[in-house]
Amino acid sequence: MSVKKYTFSDLVRIEQLRKIESIKAEELSYTSTKNIPSSASSDFSYHEFIHQLKIRAHHLIYENALADKLRQPSQQFIRARRIGLIIAVILGGLAASQAVSESSTLNIYWLLAVLLGFNLISLLLWISGITLNLQSLSSGVVAQLASWLPYRHKHDPTIASSASQAWWESCLTGKVGKWRISVLTHQLWLTYLTAGLVLLILLMLAKQYNFIWGTTLLPESTLPKLTQILGSPLEAAGLKIPDSLQTVASRIGADKQDAETRMAWATFLIGSLIVYGIFPRLLLLGLSWVMQKWSEYRFKLDLYLPYYIELRQCLMGRDVKAEVIDADPQAGVKPADIARPPKNISIPANAQAFGIELDNTTPWPERVTCRLNIIDQESHDAAILLINNMKAPVLLGVAAHRLPDRGVQRMIKELVDSSNTKPWLILLNKSSASVTSAREFAWFRLAEACGIPAEHVITR
Template identity: 30%
Template structure:
């Protein structure tokens, strides 16, 4: 189990991982969390902060933190794919609107190509916002699906449901997905605008309007109504004579082409780009405001059960947690912060053995750990005063069971450097070579150095 140093989690990530661990325990049963609870208590803070610390420590141990980083990486890749799709879509909209320049451009057909799908989906988003409590939408589902596929981590499958559940509880998913949707369409329309300007600058287009149902007066009123707001921003507004003259064939004079081109660009900016930009900023404001108020629901069963373990009202002796449904593999490590001094401790040694050995006064002695209470007291002491060098004495005549190895790993994570001393047998007594081999393999798996003799020089001075 590594400390909370790399990577540095954001507040949202800590809350997200807490929800992931809660869902995992709700489906698979309680995790073995004695060390995580102890370290969370040592770090202190409110109950919510301790739950987040516990979840992050468990996530580092069991792989959820790594899966979260993989999921975020996959989400970034999915975002880049959507960005590429937006650029290609915007370019396609502009090309479809103006054509190849060999035929006149029907201004309302071009306007429908540029804004039609955008306005339909914008209306659908607004109706979903009013009628639905929370919805991810098609684009949101696509992004979540791509993120999970690109993460390529089995543990990442639990992260997306936890994120959506946490955000929906606070009604934040609509604003987060709104940022994605409006950002996608803003980029699409911006690309369409730039492509439109490039095409208008490099080709000569003639503009006409054609309609079977609308008469000239109706078309003039509609054109000027749509162009009134863009005209306030400086875009051209064709007059009635110009609009009427463009009904049969494109006008050859340059001012007519410039007037229609400016009108088309202005309508795209005012009715396409600016609404999407405004909605993007609004969703971003609501998202940040909601994230600042986001917190854990401590009344949920998964969190309420942790209250007594992380903020105990009194210490209870001799009470053991229920056995977890799935055991984790013990791991070793080291303490990365300030450590000092050297300490010798024995683990489940024979009472008949002479202990402790004669040591210099500079080396501390923690006795022998034989009970759960002694283990808890020593771990709490080492959490407050981590030694620079820790020597753990073990009896190789005992089998290296899972509990002993888990204790060795837990002790190693409280010290700057750790070694295992496999005690020699009593005079006239032989060691079981198979059992000694089991010890060597187990310690190599834990990546803990070991020796058959007392490493006094290392314990006293830090080197051999």
């Protein structure tokens, strides 16, 4: 079993380099990466490949002095979070002070509505977003706002803006981003509630308040019943809340309260803020933090991207001759007419090659002979029958310059499902037809859709 030799931060740095190299590769120096040895592993390993990418990233970052630019977006996020927490403290304090005002009486339910009402709405929206997987409600708001940030420079991207964009895409989108923004959301609301609670406690320590309640539209018995319902958990915790007589005596216009009633209402207020505001946020903060770490642990790079396909063949290649046994003697392709494949392309020596609608001018690698070229339903059925009865690996060759359509995808999927082993896909090029990166990317996505592992995709 492969041992994980990298962290989520390493994967983010690799993604940042991918974005930079895709836009500003000509500005980078690659001298130090030329001496990186290929993996000695006999079989492809995701963890070993990422370890090789980590080593390569370390060399590139050091050689091109990119460390500060790669750290910049995370530092910006930390600064933004600190500013947000400061604003939350101010807003929490203002909310409590405005609800209290200069009066010596406190409307208990108005105060709870101010401090807990918006928090409850936010909580319901967050739960809905997480449950229904609605990106805009659970994690996507900040990430979507990032598209408007000036550092994106979409028309003239820089190294710094490319690194920032890759960081935002890795850390603030998808499952990782959903839980990272959830952590931030709960931290902000927790700070808001704590600031309001602390200010209320300080005010009640320094001044005597009478607690009142009143309603115009609701029945008279509604708020007293609500008091008993909300106070049940507090009573279970051993706290004293207003009884029915004290609640009725606290209605607006009633006589002046005694000290015992005031203490009961103060306990009810503080307990409600803790039980229904701070405590749920603490639990959800802990849950979100654990899920964020779990999502980061399970985060994987998209190895079907052309960038990683090419690097895999460079960093994980094996010097093995490509050869197919039991080749079709009727094949009319001459080895002399075929370009020699790079040494690091590794095809199983006993692989059985099948072409997918290839023409006669599409070359195969040296010593690889196409057993059957699938061009119609009859040859397709024959290929299915052959593949069903063989245990050797299957090598599917396609013309890389073509754009894969649904028919080709369906055909390859049926061949993959018929194979007893994980098949290979080789993208065959010919000098007379150029292959765009978009077209190559379409073939990689087809391989992913058909269940062909990224390490089994070969370009030549």
